[in-house]
Amino acid sequence: MKLSGYLRVSTESQMDGFGLNVQEKAVRSWCRANGHRLVALHTDAGVSGAKDAADRPGLSAALYDIEKRTAEGLVVPRLDRLARAVTVQEATLALVWRYGGSMFAVDGGEVLRDDPDDPMRTAMREMAGVFAGLERRMIVKRMRDGRKAKAEAGRHAVGQYAFGLHGEGKGRERDAAPNPAEQAARDEIVRLRKAKQSYRVIAAALDAAGLRPRRADRWSAMAVRSVARRAGLS
Structure with missing residues (x-):
């Protein structure tokens, strides 16, 4: 069966951690093992699973593959990559089936x-x-409670340290501190972006210079964009 694949990460850490690379490998391996042909692969990076398909360009493109019959079904690494809200999940599944397609998840089959x-x-x-939706809301609550406790203790209140920073210290004394390697990559992104270089060109330049993202092997244009935006650049 010809399948369109869909990958999603909602945070910068996932872009570097359980990210798109891991998800892509899982989808490709599953397709090979089950005799399916992956005809397209669409991604939404830094996008919440609570958003509707209309607000996710990657998911919209994957659904369009099924609607126009270039793909016979949609495959995701896990169903929670498709949606983190049951209303969005059910609406998306209904669209897949309405277009005559089949829905697959790597961890559960059809x-x-x-x-x-x-x-x-x-x-x-x-x-x-x-x-899945409850898990997302509990994670958000824990992060919010943690930031509030840190702020009340006079510490730097963040859920995750921005690229260029890392945590130093232990327990309540843990706080943000510069990460020299990431600072060098961040400074290069700022320099090249101010020189009007595209995100894709900057990603290639960082890789060539040996400046790595937080966890991934290579930079993506989306990861560069995220760092640039945090630095106040468009």
């Missing part, structure tokens, strides 16, 4: 269509979506 004779099928899928 997501079967609703069957009026098997209401538990739909209920179990929706419950999984509800808990």
Whole structure:
């Protein structure tokens, strides 16, 4: 079966960690192992799974592949990459099926269509979506509570340190401090962006100079864009 793949990360850390590279390898391996052909791969980097498909260019493109029949189905690494809100999940699945496509998740195989004779099928899928949404909200709450506690203690209140900084110290004494290697990459991004270089050109220049992102092997244009925007550059 010809499949269109969809990958998503919602934070800068995922761009460098459980990111797109890991997800892509999982999707490609699953397609090979199950006899499917991956005809397209679409991504949304730094985009929340709570957003509708219309607000995600990558997901919109993947759905369009199915609508115009260049792909017969959609595959994602996990269903929570498709959506972190059950309403978005169900609306997206309905679109896939309305266009005549099939839906697959690497960690669970085919997501079967609703069957009026098997209401538990739909209920179990929706419950999984509800808990994915709950997990997202609990993570947000923990981060918010942590920032509040740090601020009350007079410490630097962040959920995750921006590129160019890292944490030093332990426990409540942990605070942001410059990361020399990342500072060098950040300064180069700022210099090249002010020289009107594109994100893609900057990514290649950083790789050539041996300046690495936080966890990934190579820079992506989206990761460069994220650092540039944090530095106040468009």
